[in-house]
Amino acid sequence: MTMKETRHIDGWFGEFGGRYVPETLVTALDQLEEAWAEAKSDPEFELEFTSLLRDYVGRATPLTHAPRLTEHAGGANIWLKREDLAHTGAHKINNTIGQALLTRRMGKQRVIAETGAGQHGVATATACARFGLECEVYMGSEDVRRQSLNVFRMKLLGAKVNVVEDGSCTLKDATNAAMRNWMETVDTTHYIIGSVVGPHPFPTLVRTFQSVIGRETRTQCIDCFGRLPDRIVACVGGGSNAAGIFSDFIGDAGVGLIGIEAGGRGARPGDHASTLVHGEPGVLHGSRSIVLQDPDGQTSTVHSCSAGLDYPGVGPEHAHWHVEGRVDYRAVTDQEAIDAFCLLSELEGCIPALETAHAVAGAVQEAGTMHRDQHLVINLSGRGDKDAEEARRLLGDLD
Amino acid sequence: MPFVTAGYPDIETTGAILSGLDPSWADIIELGIPFSDPIADGPIIAASMHEALQTGVRPGHVFELVRSIRADIPQGLVAMVSTSIVERSGAVGFIEEAARAGFDGLIIPDVDLDRVDEILPTIDAHEMAFSLLVAPSTTDARLESILPRCRGFIYMLARAGLTGIRSELPDISPQVERIRRLTDLPIAVGFGISSAEHVSTVLAHADAAIVGSAIVRSMGTSDDPAAAALDTIRALSSGRPPTA
Numbered sequence: 233m234t235m236k237e238t239r240h241i242d243g244w245f246g247e248f249g250g251r252y253v254p255e256t257l258v259t260a261l262d263q264l265e266e267a268w269a270e271a272k273s274d275p276e277f278e279l280e281f282t283s284l285l286r287d288y289v290g291r292a293t294p295l296t297h298a299p300r301l302t303e304h305a306g307g308a309n310i311w312l313k314r315e316d317l318a319h320t321g322a323h324k325i326n327n328t329i330g331q332a333l334l335t336r337r338m339g340k341q342r343v344i345a346e347t348g349a350g351q352h353g354v355a356t357a358t359a360c361a362r363f364g365l366e367c368e369v370y371m372g373s374e375d376v377r378r379q380s381l382n383v384f385r386m387k388l389l390g391a392k393v394n395v396v397e398d399g400s401c402t403l404k405d406a407t408n409a410a411m412r413n414w415m416e417t418v419d420t421t422h423y424i425i426g427s428v429v430g431p432h433p434f435p436t437l438v439r440t441f442q443s444v445i446g447r448e449t450r451t452q453c454i455d456c457f458g459r460l461p462d463r464i465v466a467c468v469g470g471g472s473n474a475a476g477i478f479s480d481f482i483g484d485a486g487v488g489l490i491g492i493e494a495g496g497r498g499a500r501p502g503d504h505a506s507t508l509v510h511g512e513p514g515v516l517h518g519s520r521s522i523v524l525q526d527p528d529g530q531t532s533t534v535h536s537c538s539a540g541l542d543y544p545g546v547g548p549e550h551a552h553w554h555v556e557g558r559v560d561y562r563a564v565t566d567q568e569a570i571d572a573f574c575l576l577s578e579l580e581g582c583i584p585a586l587e588t589a590h591a592v593a594g595a596v597q598e599a600g601t602m603h604r605d606q607h608l609v610i611n612l613s614g615r616g617d618k619d620a621e622e623a624r625r626l627l628g629d630l631d
Numbered sequence: 632m633p634f635v636t637a638g639y640p641d642i643e644t645t646g647a648i649l650s651g652l653d654p655s656w657a658d659i660i661e662l663g664i665p666f667s668d669p670i671a672d673g674p675i676i677a678a679s680m681h682e683a684l685q686t687g688v689r690p691g692h693v694f695e696l697v698r699s700i701r702a703d704i705p706q707g708l709v710a711m712v713s714t715s716i717v718e719r720s721g722a723v724g725f726i727e728e729a730a731r732a733g734f735d736g737l738i739i740p741d742v743d744l745d746r747v748d749e750i751l752p753t754i755d756a757h758e759m760a761f762s763l764l765v766a767p768s769t770t771d772a773r774l775e776s777i778l779p780r781c782r783g784f785i786y787m788l789a790r791a792g793l794t795g796i797r798s799e800l801p802d803i804s805p806q807v808e809r810i811r812r813l814t815d816l817p818i819a820v821g822f823g824i825s826s827a828e829h830v831s832t833v834l835a836h837a838d839a840a841i842v843g844s845a846i847v848r849s850m851g852t853s854d855d856p857a858a859a860a861l862d863t864i865r866a867l868s869s870g871r872p873p874t875a
């Protein structure tokens with residue numbers, strides 16, 4: 233058999249992507265790919281997914297003008313794509329509903345997931361409750377501490393939360409633990425990956441389920457101001473909310489796309505999680521992408537105040553957009569994100585997730601360089617209720 | 632085929648194990664290059680890799696060790712190494728360095744099968760062994776693309792799941808038969824092989840038994856880890872048939 237015949241062309245974004253996993257997982261990935269291919273050609277699936285997004289998730293989410301933030305930034309009109317209003321409070325639910333439907337199609341009864349901020353864990357637990365699936369979520373102990381409200385929500389939703397004490401006790405380690413569990417349970421269990429990362433077909437699958445964000449944004453921009461936006465800004469952890477809003481606009485050269493990574497305490501190795509800004513090509517968690525590794529290929533330690541961005545990898549399609557120059561990736565520090573967290577709360581009455589606050593900070597900087605007749609959309613990926621306690625620890629009581 | 636984590640608990644111990652192995656105990660030794668995020672490893676090997684990394688062991692140290700003692704070791708020496716490490720500096724460069732150091736083969740448990748053809752010419756240029764994994768769930772169609780890409784021996788997983796210590800050994804004979812029909816290469820079986828009895832059962836069907844976690848665990852509970860590893864390997868080798 234020649235290489236052309238065996239290569240999963242679909243799983244590659246330029247030089248990035250692929251399927252770097254132990255053989256034990258390959259058949260399950262093939263099965264997932266097949267189930268998804270069947271689902272895509274089944275009008276029933278599309279219908280069920282769309283009606284769940286409408287009636288259960290509450291889509292379409294609004295596009296809200298942000299007049300006071302616009303005034304503050306002193307440039308382009310700022311608009312908020314309100315994923316914070318989706319059921320469970322973040323974009324993550326779009327993906328988990330889609331993958332739960334696939335789980336059912338594959339006849340599997342048990343679901344596992346990794347989570348950092350806990351939003352993907354909550355969204356997975358929610359979808360599993362809705363479909364009567366058994367659910368176990370892996371979460372690093374540091375994230376259990378800083379996102380404790382979400383741990384309780386997952387338990388309320390009937391999920392088992394497995395606390396991971398390995399390594400840095402954050403998202404990377406939770407992902408390792410979920411993958412290891414999947415290796416042992418793959419016959420009966422589906423792994424709902426929470427971002428556009430992992431082995432093929434996950435990056436494409438998750439991006440497709442999230443792409444509803446971008447399609448809605450396109451129509452809403454035309455309704456609200458009669459044309460496409462000049463810029464779209466989204467935060468990038470693994471990259472699912474960003475891929476979800478960017479993918480529909482990749483072919484629109486006039487729409488500038490900006491991804492904001494976690495700049496942490498600064499540019500020194502170990503102080504940030506700005507994978508695309510500082511990383512190099514490598515393999516992590518099943519795909520070739522840009523990663524933060526030492527010169528030997530060991531995964532670097534990373535830091536961010538935001539659990540959902542505290543990850544040394546990024547989806548392979550983002551790596552491709554980065555090297556192609558289609559998307560501009562920048563870093564925003566912890567302090568800038570925390571300032572933006574307060575700013576959006578005070579000026580627009582929306583408390584963003586700390587992940588999302590990175591996008592807000594990057595967007596305010598960008599809008600300030602633009603003209604008043606231009607338009608910038610922020611993907612408001614999630615709300616900040618989960619971060620209230622951690623923000624109080626970081627900010628004090630605001631008296 | 633004994634597996635030890637290179638550099639656990641330190642690089643000297645690995646050297647002592649390699650030079651202390653009696654050729655009658657094993658024909659090939661597998662050295663695991665420590666990786667920060669080993670997905671296919673259970674707690675025992677994962678912990679040994681983390682400990683080795685913590686003491687500062689890098690692939691370069693492993694190559695250096697192998698280079699320094701290669702001439703004195705009659706057995707074959709194979710590296711088990713994650714794709715993340717191989718791909719970091721460019722796969723071709725890594726393979727050439729491993730060959731120059733004196734490794735006779737490579738096992739990359741998480742390589743993308745579709746990328747293997749890009750590295751096989753380098754493997755072949757150095758006449759190295761190259762083993763891809765075959766799992767119980769591997770389909771026949773996929774087996775037909777895996778086997779022609781293997782060199783030296785086939786690495787057959789005794790079970791789905793992770794490396795680790797297990798009391799039970801699944802019936803491996805149907806798997807072995809399935810592979811034998813398609814290749815003449817010897818078949819080595821690993822994952823969960825933990826005792827001399829397991830080794831003996833495996834060797835009734837396959838050509839080699841790979842034992843890792845049982846050896847690494849014995850090192851962790853001993854004051855003299857090299858001696859403990861050698862004791863365990865000797866005891867396991869009693870499961871080999873006398874003619875082997």
Ligand SMILES: Cc1ncc(COP(=O)(O)O)c(C=O)c1O
Binds near residue numbers: 348467471472
């Ligand atoms: C609200 C919110 N935004 C963004 C992210 C980052 O993930 P992604 O980059 O996949 O959108 C998370 C992850 O937990 C999140 O909860």
